[in-house]
Each structure stands twice: as structure tokens, then as C-alpha cells.
Amino acid sequence: MQRLRETFAKLETQGRKALITFITAGDPDLDATCDLVETLVEAGADIIELGVPFSDPLADGPTIQAASLRALERGTTLKKIIATVKKIRSRTEVPLVLMTYYNPLYHYGLKELVKDAVAAGVDGLIVPDLPLEESEELRRLAVDKLAVIPLAAPTTPDTRLAKIVAAGRGFLYYVTVTGITGTRTSLPKELSQSLDRVKKIAGELPLAAGFGISTPEQARTVGAHADAIIVGSALVEIIAQHGASAAGRQELGDKVKALRRALDAV
Amino acid sequence: MIVPNERGYFGDYGGRFVPETLIGALDELTKAFEFYRHDQAFQDELKEWLTNYCGRPTALYRAKRLALELGIKEIYLKREDLAHTGAHKINNTMGQALLARRMGKKRLIAETGAGQHGVATATAAALFGLECEIYMGEKDIERQAMNVYRMDLLGAKVIPVTSGSRTLKDATNEAIRDWVTNVGHTHYIIGSVVGPHPYPLIVRDLQRVIGIEAKAQILEQSGALPDYVFACVGGGSNAIGIFHPFLEDDLKMVGVEAAGSGLESGAHSAPLCVGEPGVLHGSLSYLLQTEDGQIKEAHSISAGLDYPGVGPEHSYLRDQGRVEYISVTDDQALAALRLLCRTEGIIPALESAHALAGVVAQAERLKEQCVLINLSGRGDKDVATLAALEDKGGK
Ligand SMILES: Cc1ncc(COP(=O)(O)O)c(C=O)c1O
Numbered sequence: 001m002q003r004l005r006e007t008f009a010k011l012e013t014q015g016r017k018a019l020i021t022f023i024t025a026g027d028p029d030l031d032a033t034c035d036l037v038e039t040l041v042e043a044g045a046d047i048i049e050l051g052v053p054f055s056d057p058l059a060d061g062p063t064i065q066a067a068s069l070r071a072l073e074r075g076t077t078l079k080k081i082i083a084t085v086k087k088i089r090s091r092t093e094v095p096l097v098l099m100t101y102y103n104p105l106y107h108y109g110l111k112e113l114v115k116d117a118v119a120a121g122v123d124g125l126i127v128p129d130l131p132l133e134e135s136e137e138l139r140r141l142a143v144d145k146l147a148v149i150p151l152a153a154p155t156t157p158d159t160r161l162a163k164i165v166a167a168g169r170g171f172l173y174y175v176t177v178t179g180i181t182g183t184r185t186s187l188p189k190e191l192s193q194s195l196d197r198v199k200k201i202a203g204e205l206p207l208a209a210g211f212g213i214s215t216p217e218q219a220r221t222v223g224a225h226a227d228a229i230i231v232g233s234a235l236v237e238i239i240a241q242h243g244a245s246a247a248g249r250q251e252l253g254d255k256v257k258a259l260r261r262a263l264d265a266v
Numbered sequence: 267m268i269v270p271n272e273r274g275y276f277g278d279y280g281g282r283f284v285p286e287t288l289i290g291a292l293d294e295l296t297k298a299f300e301f302y303r304h305d306q307a308f309q310d311e312l313k314e315w316l317t318n319y320c321g322r323p324t325a326l327y328r329a330k331r332l333a334l335e336l337g338i339k340e341i342y343l344k345r346e347d348l349a350h351t352g353a354h355k356i357n358n359t360m361g362q363a364l365l366a367r368r369m370g371k372k373r374l375i376a377e378t379g380a381g382q383h384g385v386a387t388a389t390a391a392a393l394f395g396l397e398c399e400i401y402m403g404e405k406d407i408e409r410q411a412m413n414v415y416r417m418d419l420l421g422a423k424v425i426p427v428t429s430g431s432r433t434l435k436d437a438t439n440e441a442i443r444d445w446v447t448n449v450g451h452t453h454y455i456i457g458s459v460v461g462p463h464p465y466p467l468i469v470r471d472l473q474r475v476i477g478i479e480a481k482a483q484i485l486e487q488s489g490a491l492p493d494y495v496f497a498c499v500g501g502g503s504n505a506i507g508i509f510h511p512f513l514e515d516d517l518k519m520v521g522v523e524a525a526g527s528g529l530e531s532g533a534h535s536a537p538l539c540v541g542e543p544g545v546l547h548g549s550l551s552y553l554l555q556t557e558d559g560q561i562k563e564a565h566s567i568s569a570g571l572d573y574p575g576v577g578p579e580h581s582y583l584r585d586q587g588r589v590e591y592i593s594v595t596d597d598q599a600l601a602a603l604r605l606l607c608r609t610e611g612i613i614p615a616l617e618s619a620h621a622l623a624g625v626v627a628q629a630e631r632l633k634e635q636c637v638l639i640n641l642s643g644r645g646d647k648d649v650a651t652l653a654a655l656e657d658k659g660g661k
Contacts, residue, residue, distance in 0.1 A: 055560040103544045129284055131286050133273060134281055
């Protein structure tokens with residue numbers, strides 16, 4: 001959790017925005033995940049989100065659904081992902097957060113999960129099907145050790161947003177579109193205004209915008225109104241095509257570098 | 267204890283495990299439901315539709331020949347198969363469609379397994395002039411082809427779902443994704459007492475009509491309450507519908523899950539019998555899942571029961587010991603289906619045949635008892651499945 005705080009603090013003094021990159025852990029396999037994280041970091045990602053594959057990813061579009069399926073077919077489990085994080089930690093201090101549906105956590109046992117995740121070097125959890133009212137126990141167990149990163153949506157009213165922010169740690173994940181994950185050719189017209197409004201309410205909690213962002217152009221536009229942008233499906237598509245081959249890592253690195261440049265031009 | 271509480275919990279089960287995007291819509295739905303639940307004009311209108319359009323009250327029929335065959339004192343069938351569209355599902359969709367109309371929603375979506383809920387939703391949409399799209403697993407599209415055609419006739423668009431087990435679970439995922447995307451103008455009619463709060467409460471409220479009618483009818487016909495009430499349990503809506511008005515009474519209730527090829531085979535749909543608590547489709551309830559917390563694929567010959575989860579109130583009633591949950595296999599259900607055809611001239615749905623098979627399995631202890639069975643739907647939709655089994659030289 002400390003790593004997240006330091007990363008945002010450092011970027012702020014540099015006047016830069018954070019680039020958060022998502023890949024599905026175990027796609028194409030967990031060894032590849034270690035290498036792919038290295039590629040992402042070398043190309044300029046500030047924070048890594050590792051997706052925990054789930055059989056029924058109801059907040060995800062076709063790209064991440066397919067990645068989850070590939071990872072599950074390779075026998076990826078939450079336990080193995082936590083072990084992989086430990087390996088990654090021996091190579092880099094980049095903040096790592098797990099994005100996971102609630103059932104794998106619940107079934108693991110929340111207390112055990114927090115203990116194991118912290119010991120492995122996980123910095124935070126993003127749980128798309130765990131809204132404020134249901135996350136109390138996880139937040140209580142995770143307190144000060146593991147950031148339970150909250151989500152807000154275009155449909156979230158301001159009064160509720162304030163409560164979400166107050167309970168949140170790490171950063172605020174603002175879902176840019178009313179919908180599921182996946183690349184989009186255009187983002188909502190009113191997004192900049194929405195982000196400015198959310199930013200005011202978020203206060204000290206860094207604001208990260210995600211869902212639908214895939215091009216440097218979009219990164220620049222959204223980055224101008226947020227502290228961080230999150231890119232997922234666009235990267236997962238590259239892995240879907242090339243796996244973790246040299247060519248795939250090259251293309252992935254190039255993509256991240258392009259996003260990085262766009263974001264640094266904000 | 268009054269369940270659910272204001273957060274939608276039935277004891278430890280229920281809640282709202284959905285993306286933040288949907289919370290506003292669920293709050294709006296809760297508010298509308300709480301208002302119209304007590305609004306006389308709304309209730310009068312619903313009653314009018316249920317009476318003159320859906321054919322309620324449905325008959326309560328004393329099945330003497332079946333009772334004789336099984337050596338049971340008295341058997342009563344609550345004939346939900348006689349409701350318009352052929353199953354209890356219409357009770358829910360009429361209520362929710364009226365609610366959607368009051369909330370100004372222009373489009374209805376639903377998931378369906380057996381196709382009965384899809385047909386019932388398409389029917390309400392046609393009646394009220396609403397746009398309608400139904401998600402259905404590819405496997406179910408094959409085995410319930412007649413209902414697919416019915417939905418088409420009624421003007422609904424059936425969207426095939428090709429992911430996962432290509433059944434009800436995956437159709438539900440896809441319906442939720444649609445709702446997250448189109449939440450502004452769309453109402454999602456969930457087909458059973460599952461999903462995030464307030465759905466399990468809304469669907470229960472709309473299905474209680476089954477038990478309320480049955481109670482009055484059996485008192486009138488036999489002069490007493492039954493000793494046992496049996497119902498099949500997929501998501502659990504027909505079961506809650508008939509059980510709920512009897513919960514405070516001195517009688518036993520049995521929910522029958524689908525054991526598919528047998529509980530020990532692993533190919534079944536019996537989360538209350540052998541599952542563990544977990545979160546699927548927005549609520550915490552018993553579930554079929556792996557050691558890693560992945561949802562297992564269910565199996566049942568009956569598309570309407572082929573689901574790895576169950577409504578949270580059933581989990582609560584199970585833990586309380588108020589309702590007993592048992593399971594019967596595909597073969598037991600098929601045999602019970604044929605038995606009812608031959609003894610009573612009624613072709614039940616494969617789902618409902620599970621409730622009958624539960625009674626057959628327990629006939630020994632029911633000898634001196636009066637048994638009420640919820641015959642949740644009719645079997646026309648299943649004749650193709652049955653014919654295919656015969657072709658294969660099956661039972
Ligand atoms: C006739 C019939 N009975 C029962 C069910 C199972 O649903 P539930 O358990 O919600 O009643 C279905 C579902 O499709 C059905 O069509």
C-alpha cells in the first residue's frame with residue numbers, strides 16, 4: 001500500500017500522470033505474466049493491475065472474458081497468482097494491485113487472503129462486484145496494509161461518491177463509461193466535465209480513469225482531467241494475438257511507450 | 267426475524283454484489299417497488315391482468331389416480347401449468363413489466379433457461395408495447411426450440427449466448443452486461459428469486475400469489491391445510507411462491523433440486539444439497555464452485571433447473587431447517603413425468619416433474635399424508651427432448 005502512495009507522491013512532484021496497465025494473470029501462463037510485467041514496467045507503466053481470472057466475469061467485455069478463459073484453461077488460481085506476485089516482487093518494486101471478482105476472495109477466506117496477499121507484496125485490491133455496502137469486512141481486515149480501491153461510475157451521485165471516497169484507499173477508480181470493459185472508439189462527450197467534478201470530491205485520493213481507453217489520443221484527453229489512466233483491453237488484445245513471444249513483448253512495449261509519451265505530453 | 271433486512275439479507279445470504287454502475291438503478295427499483303407494493307391502483311391493475319389475462323386463480327386439482335398409484339392419502343396439484351404462457355413465470359413478468367412501465371423504462375431484457383421466463387417476458391412486452399431482448403444459452407436454444415419460436419412470434423429478439431456452459435448461468439451474465447450498458451432506459455426482469463437486492467424480494471412478492479391461492483383453495487376443498495408442500499427448485503421462484511404463505515403454518519416443506527446424472531457424478535444442479543456459500547449474479551447464496559472459487563457448470567436434463575446457484579432465501583430456509591431440500595436425478599424426473607401423463611392426463615414440464623419425483627421418492631413416509639405439489643409448468647416445450655430420448659432408445 002505504501003508503494004502506491006509513494007508512486008503517486010513522486011509523480012505529483014514531477015507533475016506527471018500515472019499510467020496504470022492491466023493484464024490478466026496467467027494469460028498465456030503465469031511465467032509469462034512475470035515477463036510481461038517486466039515489459040510493462042520497462043516501457044513506462046507506473047502501476048500494474050493483474051486480473052484474477054474468473055469463470056463469470058460479468059463486468060468484462062469479450063476481450064477480457066477470453067483472456068480469463070485462457071488463463072483458467074492453463075490452471076491459473078488465486079493461490080498461484082499470489083505466489084507469482086512474490087516472484088515479481090523479487091524483481092521490481094512497482095505497485096501491484098489485483099483486480100478480482102469477489103467469489104474467489106470470499107472462497108479463499110478474507111482474513112487468509114489479506115495475510116497472504118500482503119506477505120507476497122500485493123498493494124491493493126480492485127473488486128468490481130463489491131460495492132461500498134458490501135466491502136466493509138474486507139476494508140476492516142485490509143486496513144493500512146492493503147488498499148481496497150473503490151470504484152465510482154457515471155451513475156454514482158455526488159453524495160454517494162463522497163462516502164465511497166471516504167472509505168477508499170490507494171486511488172479512486174472512475175469507470176469512464178456506463179458499461180463493461182473493452183476498447184471504444186469514442187468516450188462520452190461529457191467525460192472531462194465529469195472527471196473535474198469527481199476530482200473535486202476525491203480530494204486527496206488520486207483519481208484514476210479506466211474502461212474504454214486504448215489510444216494515445218484518448219490517454220492525453222483523459223489524462224488532462226485525472227491523476228492516472230488505466231488501460232486494459234488494448235493490451236490484452238496484443239497478448240491474445242502474440243502471447244508473450246518476443247514479437248508480442250515488443251508490440252506491448254511499443255504500445256505502452258506510446259501511451260506514456262501521450263500522457264507525459266499532458 | 268423479518269427477512270430480508272433493508273440491505274437485502276436473509277440471515278447471512280443475499281445482498282448486492284454488483285458493479286457500482288448498477289447501484290443507482292437498484293436503489294430506484296427498490297424505491298419504486300416499495301411504493302407500488304402499497305399502491306392500491308397498482309395492485310388493482312396487476313390483479314386485473316392476472317385474473318382476466320393470465321387466468322388466475324389457477325386450479326387446485328386433487329389427483330386421485332396419482333395418489334392411488336403412489337399409495338398416498340391425498341395429493342393436490344397447484345396447476346400453474348394452466349396460467350397463460352404455461353408456467354408460473356408470468357406472475358413475475360406481469361408485475362415487473364407494470365413496474366417498469368411506471369418507472370418509464372422503454373426496454374425489457376431477461377435471461378431464460380427453459381424459455382418459459384423468456385416467453386413470459388416477451389408476452390408482457392408485447393402486451394405493453396415495450397421493446398424486448400432475451401438472452402438464452404445456445405444449448406438451451408437447441409433443447410427448448412419451441413419456446414425460442416414463441417418468443418420470436420411475440421416480437422422479442424432472442425440473443426444466443428455462446429460463452430461458458432451455454433446455459434442459464436451464462437445467459438444471466440450476458441443479461442447483466444446488457445443492463446450495465448443500457449441501464450438508463452432498460453429494465454432487467456430477472457426470472458427467479460435470485461440476483462441482487464431487491465430482486466429476490468420482488469420476485470417472491472409477485473410469486474406469493476401461488477401459495478395464497480393454494481392455501482385458500484385447499485382449505486375450501488379439503489377443510490384442512492396440507493401436511494406437506496413440494497416444489498422444484500431452480501432459482502427457487504415457484505418454490506418460494508408456494509412456500510412463503512405457509513411458512514408460519516404447522517406443516518413440512520420440501521424443495522427438490524436437480525441431481526442430474528446423480529450427486530456423486532458431479533453433473534448436477536443441487537447447490538443446496540452439496541454446494542457451499544459464495545457470490546454469483548449479485549447475491550451471496552449456496553453455489554456449486556471449485557476449490558479456487560470458480561463457478562462450476564451445472565447439469566440437468568431440465569433447462570430451467572440447470573443453474574449452479576439458488577435464491578438467497580432458500581439458503582436461509584435451508585440453514586434454519588425450515589425447509590428440507592432433497593434432489594432427484596434426470597431419470598427419476600423422466601419417470602415421474604410419464605407417470606403423471608398416464609395417471610392424470612397432464613404433461614408436466616421437466617422442471618415440475620422434479621417436484622413430482624420428489625414425492626415419488628418419499629412416498630413411503632407420505633402414505634398417511636395430504637401432499638400439495640406445485641405443478642409449476644406444462645411440458646409442451648419438452649416433448650422434443652423426450653422424443654429425442656426415445657429415438658436414442660432411452661427410457
Ligand atoms: C416450469 C418451470 N418450473 C420451474 C422452473 C425453475 O425456476 P424456479 O426455481 O425459479 O421456479 C422453471 C424455469 O425455467 C420453469 O420453466
